[in-house]
Amino acid sequence: MVPIEPPRPELVIALANARVAVEDHMVRADRAGISWREETVSELLWVHAHPYISCADFNRKQENQVGADWLWWWVDGTGECFGLLVQAKRLHHSQSQQPHALLDFGHGDGEQFRRLVSTADRLGVPAAYIVYxxxxxxxxxxxxxxxxxxxxCLPCKRRSVSVITSLQAGLLLGGSQRDAATGTFLYSKPLENLVDPDLAARPVQDLNLRNIDMELRKFLLTPQVGARRVAKEVFRMVAEMRMGQFAAAVADRVELEDDAIFTGLPLDRGHFSGPYYPYIMRGLRRRLPDTVQHVLDGKPPPEEFDGVAGLVVVYC
Ligand SMILES: [Zn+2]
Incomplete structure (x- = not known):
């Protein structure tokens, strides 16, 4: 069972401390000429964020798996939760005389990206990257x-561990790896910002605010806590990128089912590959899916989790 505990304002401090630890590892490795790997950094991040984060590793025998997708659930004391399917990506650089930053979302001819997105669709959560x-x-x-x-520089130090949604990454996929690195640095957010109460208090600016239900508008415009705060901050990233696109918003709507907290949502997609409201909001639920609870109870992962490397639970 997931322990039902009161909201933890100190989670932001725990994630900041974990970021400092992994940043130190990446810096020391780079100085020593050792190419650090995403798997190592992810593991260090979770170790240093314990007990706020706990993990179940489904694929212990398949070490060094490239492009492993981990299912993250942010769970708060009310039982509400926000799911994200997350793949870790590290920054690389060109070997030229004047090296520049590169980020490869299109690894394996785009197959890795497509797999991440289709697994997330099957699980009914948004997909995202944690970018080191x-x-x-x-x-x-x-x-x-x-x-x-x-x-x-503190804002830059926080960027050591950042998050960007697959909707955003999908827009960067068509360009060069250099542009993907620059765009991701611009549009991603530090992981710890997702739970920072001061940053999350700001209203979300979005082109479709007039097309949504009052309750959803209130969610986007007023301070939130717990899983709702994380969902709001992930949504903010996408909404900010949507603000930079000039296509007219439309009023068509879709109804989400199951345990989604917000159900009636606009179908506007801007330049994204799909409607961004339902894509993000499908992850925000009233309670954990039974399959996740099943794994937390110590049972083997059900078939639905095929292709998922493991489960990360963050107590927010
Ligand atoms: Zn800076």
Whole structure:
């Protein structure tokens, strides 16, 4: 059973501490000329965020699996939860004389991306990437570009561990790996920002605010806690990118079923591959799916979890 505990305002501190630990690993490895791997960094992140994060690894025998997809559930004290299927990606750089940052979402001719998205569709949650940008000294031109940016710049340090949705990554997939790195640095958010109460208090600006139900509008415009806060911050990333696109919003709607908290949602898709409201909001549920609870109770993962490397539960 998932312990039902009160909301933890200190989760943001735990995730920041975990980020500092993995940032240190990436910096030291780069300085030593050791190519650090996504799997190692993910494992370090979870270890350092324990007990706020716990994991069930389904594929212990398949170590070094490239492009493993992990199912994350953010669960709060009310039982409400937000699911995300997450793949880890690290920043690389070109070997040229003036190296620049590269990010490869299209690995394996796009097959890895398609698999992530179709597994997420099957599980009924949004897909996302956790992007490891490494230390500030090894970003090959990526920075906040603020006048007061230094090697200790906090906003840039937070970017060591960032999140971007697959809807956004899908828009970056068609361009070069260099553009994907630049675009991801611009449009992703630090993982710890998803649970930062100060940042999450801000209203979400979105082109479709006038086309949505009052309850959903209130959710986007007022401070949230727990799983709702995480969902709101993930949605904010997509809404901000939508603001930069100029296609007219439409009023067609879709009804979500099951345990979704918000059900009547606009079908506007902007330049994304699909409607962004239902894509994100399908992950926000009143309670954990039975299949997830089943795994947490120590039972073997059901067939639905085929292709999923493991389960990560974050107590938010
Ligand atoms: Zn900076």
């Amino acid at each position: 940008f490494g230390g500030i000294e090894h970003r090959y031109g990526l920075s906040c570009e603020a006048d007061d940016h230094t090697s200790q």
